[in-house]
Amino acid sequence: MSDVLTVTDFSVDYLGEQTVHAVRNVDLTLGRGEILGLAGESGCGKTTLAYGINRLLKPPAVITSGKAVLHSREGTDIDLGSLTGEELRAFRWDRVSMVFQGAMNSLNPVISIRAQLEDIFSTHRPAMSKADRRTRCGELLERVGVDRNRLKSYPHELSGGMRQRVMIAMAMALEPQIMIMDEPTTALDVVVQREILLEITRLRDELGFAVLFITHDLPLLLEISDRIAVMRAGELVELAPAAQLYNSPQHAYTKLLLGSFPSLTGERAAG
Amino acid sequence: MTYYLRKLGFYVVALWAALTLNFFLPRWMPGDPVDLMIAKLAAKGPVSPEIRHSLELLLGTDSSRPIFLQYVDYLNNVAHGDLGVSVTYFPQTVSTTLADTLPWTIALMGIATIISFAIGILLGQLAGWKRGSWLDNLIPVTTMFQAVPYFWLALVLLYLLSSVAQIFPTGGGYDVNTVVPGFNLPFLRSAVYYGTLPALTIVLSSIAGWMLGMRNMMVSTLSEDYIVTAEAKGLTRRRIMTTYAARNAVLPSLAGFAITLGFVVSGSIITEQVFSYPGIGMTLMSAVQNSDYALMQGVFLVITISVLGANLLVDLLYAVIDPRTRARA
Numbered sequence: 001m002s003d004v005l006t007v008t009d010f011s012v013d014y015l016g017e018q019t020v021h022a023v024r025n026v027d028l029t030l031g032r033g034e035i036l037g038l039a040g041e042s043g044c045g046k047t048t049l050a051y052g053i054n055r056l057l058k059p060p061a062v063i064t065s066g067k068a069v070l071h072s073r074e075g076t077d078i079d080l081g082s083l084t085g086e087e088l089r090a091f092r093w094d095r096v097s098m099v100f101q102g103a104m105n106s107l108n109p110v111i112s113i114r115a116q117l118e119d120i121f122s123t124h125r126p127a128m129s130k131a132d133r134r135t136r137c138g139e140l141l142e143r144v145g146v147d148r149n150r151l152k153s154y155p156h157e158l159s160g161g162m163r164q165r166v167m168i169a170m171a172m173a174l175e176p177q178i179m180i181m182d183e184p185t186t187a188l189d190v191v192v193q194r195e196i197l198l199e200i201t202r203l204r205d206e207l208g209f210a211v212l213f214i215t216h217d218l219p220l221l222l223e224i225s226d227r228i229a230v231m232r233a234g235e236l237v238e239l240a241p242a243a244q245l246y247n248s249p250q251h252a253y254t255k256l257l258l259g260s261f262p263s264l265t266g267e268r269a270a271g
Numbered sequence: 272m273t274y275y276l277r278k279l280g281f282y283v284v285a286l287w288a289a290l291t292l293n294f295f296l297p298r299w300m301p302g303d304p305v306d307l308m309i310a311k312l313a314a315k316g317p318v319s320p321e322i323r324h325s326l327e328l329l330l331g332t333d334s335s336r337p338i339f340l341q342y343v344d345y346l347n348n349v350a351h352g353d354l355g356v357s358v359t360y361f362p363q364t365v366s367t368t369l370a371d372t373l374p375w376t377i378a379l380m381g382i383a384t385i386i387s388f389a390i391g392i393l394l395g396q397l398a399g400w401k402r403g404s405w406l407d408n409l410i411p412v413t414t415m416f417q418a419v420p421y422f423w424l425a426l427v428l429l430y431l432l433s434s435v436a437q438i439f440p441t442g443g444g445y446d447v448n449t450v451v452p453g454f455n456l457p458f459l460r461s462a463v464y465y466g467t468l469p470a471l472t473i474v475l476s477s478i479a480g481w482m483l484g485m486r487n488m489m490v491s492t493l494s495e496d497y498i499v500t501a502e503a504k505g506l507t508r509r510r511i512m513t514t515y516a517a518r519n520a521v522l523p524s525l526a527g528f529a530i531t532l533g534f535v536v537s538g539s540i541i542t543e544q545v546f547s548y549p550g551i552g553m554t555l556m557s558a559v560q561n562s563d564y565a566l567m568q569g570v571f572l573v574i575t576i577s578v579l580g581a582n583l584l585v586d587l588l589y590a591v592i593d594p595r596t597r598a599r600a
Contacts, residue, residue, distance in 0.1 A: 054503060056499060056502060056503055089505045089506075089507065089508075090505060091505065092502075092503055092504065092505035093503065093504045093505040094505065097503070097504075098500075098503045100496055100499065100500060100503075101496075105495060105496040105497060106496045106497055106499075106500045107497055107500070108497045108500075108501070108514070108515050108518075108519070109497070109519065109594075109595060110518055110519055110522075110592065110593055110594060110595075111514065111518070112594075119501075119504065119506060119510070119514075120504055120505075120506075123504070123505060123506050123507060123510070124505060154594040154595070156594070156595050167500075170504070
């Protein structure tokens with residue numbers, strides 16, 4: 001499996017009276033079409049790492065070392081740190097798209113779903129005709145299991161699960177090579193969560209994009225990811241194939257994480 | 272559709288309530304316009320009881336009729352645009368007086384308010400988008416203009432720009448000596464020239480509120496998740512600022528704008544006094560000074576209708592720009 005993203009020695013600091021080292025010297029590779037899970041407790045730097053890779057960090061966050069290189073389908077290497085202004089804008093979503101943590105609030109409340117989907121095409125594919133745009137937006141929604149008629153709806157008229165599906169449809173719009181999903185199912189109940197996860201894996205199989213899946217929910221990752229990276233206090237403590245991580249965790253923290261989820265079978269925990 | 276009908280129904284009821292209050296309030300107040308007119312006439316010669324009766328009929332204060340019938344007559348007259356006869360501008364009717372003065376006020380105050388809102392929102396949007404830029408330093412300056420009493424600001428500007436520098440005329444609505452009111456270019460040009468200074472004072476004194484409000488809403492909107500989404504989507508900066516940030520940030524200001532528009536008519540009293548502007552504020556002043564009840568009632572009616580009208584307008588506009596307020600039938 002060839003790689004699509006290489007992150008080397010990546011560090012992010014939040015400057016302040018007391019500088020916080022949010023991400024420390026992270027090395028990571030993401031294979032083409034792979035689902036890489038990134039697990040860790042709240043505040044361990046998962047989201048900061050994801051934002052850092054896509055250059056979405058705002059002051060006081062500073063990338064202090066390292067780089068993220070995207071190996072595009074066409075065979076060119078793009079160092080994300082070297083992109084600025086217009087290049088960076090054009091790069092975003094086209095190569096790397098994101099589904100955010102607060103999916104409930106990730107959609108602009110005052111414009112329709114169609115306008116928000118079409119925005120992507122009119123910005124990134126200005127040559128596309130209006131009719132093509134319309135059809136494409138309809139297709140995208142249907143692909144994630146939302147009725148085409150929902151295009152004219154506004155975010156407040158959709159349920160949480162539907163909004164998240166719309167976000168995923170949006171993330172697929174330009175057929176990116178990487179999709180970063182930052183806790184995409186955290187706010188949803190387990191049934192809807194499951195549906196969406198199945199959807200993501202199905203779409204990944206169809207379209208072949210790589211997924212960096214961020215969550216604090218380790219059992220969920222064990223189920224869907226190819227490999228899992230465990231993060232703690234800004235450092236990557238373990239990176240292994242899902243089955244291996246589950247069966248023989250190396251790092252003490254990984255064992256702790258695995259142990260902190262109740263098992264449905266076996267003995268009841270003491271206490 | 273039912274949404275709009277329901278809204279409209281609400282405004283009809285509000286208008287009726289306002290008209291009823293408008294009818295009863297002056298009748299509960301002390302003082303009688305007929306006595307007042309008779310006192311004026313008596314200065315010129317003897318007044319017979321017949322004159323008194325005809326004045327009562329003329330002013331619609333025929334005290335021999337039961338009040339309920341007077342109320343019905345009043346509603347009927349209002350519906351026909353008959354608001355009685357003005358004592359101050361006797362024998363002109365109230366409707367004619369209002370028709371003469373209202374356009375001045377609406378043009379001056381309306382345009383000034385819209386300009387102030389537009390500039391304030393635009394500057395506030397930019398100041399919020401680029402926090403810490405020079406625009407942020409402009410805010411205390413504009414706030415100062417809003418903080419000083421309006422009449423004082425107007426008088427100072429009038430003194431500096433009309434008396435000392437003589438750039439603008441000292442008062443009036445147009446040049447009465449050279450142009451004829453009507454729809455012709457010299458008149459319009461003159462009216463714009465005479466209206467510029469009053470409009471400037473209004474804009475200066477009200478822009479800070481819009482700017483500060485919009486800036487702060489912009490700042491809090493920028494931390495919303497959908498702004499990060501828009502950025503990650505690779506949209507242009509301009510599009511993020513307008514369609515994603517400003518579009519959401521402007522909603523509270525727009526509600527404020529509705530209220531301000533409603534007070535365009537009543538808020539013009541001081542401006543028109545300072546600049547001797549021939550609008551409805553001046554009319555209200557002289558109506559109060561002369562105990563001209565019919566005219567006062569007429570002005571209050573206009574104020575009521577303008578407040579209701581402005582609110583209706585923004586209600587409808589709000590439904591267009593904020594889909595969440597639209598109730599789906």
